[in-house]
Amino acid sequence: MITTVVTPTDRYNKWLLSYKGYRYPLAMTMTHQACTATLAHVAARLGYVTPPVLTWDQLKNRIMPIATLFAASISLSNLAVSYLTVPFMQMLKASIPTFSLVLGFATGTETFNVQLLGCVVGIGLGVMIASLGEIEFVPVGFGIAIVGLLTEAARLVLT
Numbered sequence: 001m002i003t004t005v006v007t008p009t010d011r012y013n014k015w016l017l018s019y020k021g022y023r024y025p026l027a028m029t030m031t032h033q034a035c036t037a038t039l040a041h042v043a044a045r046l047g048y049v050t051p052p053v054l055t056w057d058q059l060k061n062r063i064m065p066i067a068t069l070f071a072a073s074i075s076l077s078n079l080a081v082s083y084l085t086v087p088f089m090q091m092l093k094a095s096i097p098t099f100s101l102v103l104g105f106a107t108g109t110e111t112f113n114v115q116l117l118g119c120v121v122g123i124g125l126g127v128m129i130a131s132l133g134e135i136e137f138v139p140v141g142f143g144i145a146i147v148g149l150l151t152e153a154a155r156l157v158l159t
Contacts (some may be wrong), residue, residue, distance in 0.1 A: 010086050017082035025078035032074055069155035076148030083141025088134050091127060092145050098124035099153035109157055 016022045043049050054063065081089050101120045104110030131137075 010081065010089065013078055014081050014086045017078065023082075025082065026075055028078050029071060029075040033071060066155055066158050069151050069158065073148050073152040073155060076144055076151060080141050080145035080148055083138040084145060085134075085136055088131075088136070089145060091130050092142075092149060095124050095127040096149055096153055096156070098127075099150055100156045103150075103153050103157045107157060 013028065016028070017025065022028070040049075040051075044051050077089070084092075098120045101110060101117065105112050105117075131142075
C-alpha cells in the first residue's frame, strides 16, 4: 500500500519541482507535514487511534528529534529530486538499510554482527554499482540525496 502512495507522490513532486519551475521544496515539505498532522488528528478524533499523553520533557527529548529529522529528510529528498531522476532517487533509497545499520552500530543501538553487516553491505554495493550507470548524474543532487538518506537513517535509529 505504501508503494501505491509514495511512487505517485514522488513523481508528482519531480514534475512540480523540475518541469513546472516550483522552487520551494521547504514549502512542499511543510504542506506534507500539515497534511500528515491533519490526518493524524482526524484519525484520533474519529477514535481510530488513541494518542498518548506525553509530558513536555518527553516531547522535547523523544518526539522533537525524530520529527526534526523526518522533516529534514523529506525536505532534502524533495530538493534532491529536483536534480535527479525519480528512478535514480528510488534506487538510492534502497541504501537506507545500510546507513541505518552502520549508524546503529556506531551509536550502540545495534549489536555488531558480521553476517548481517555483510548482507547489508551487499545492498550498498549494489546501489553503488547501479549509481555508476546513471546517465543524468548530478553531483549536487547526489550529495543532497545522500545527506537526506543519512538523515532518514538517523531518524530510523532514533525510532
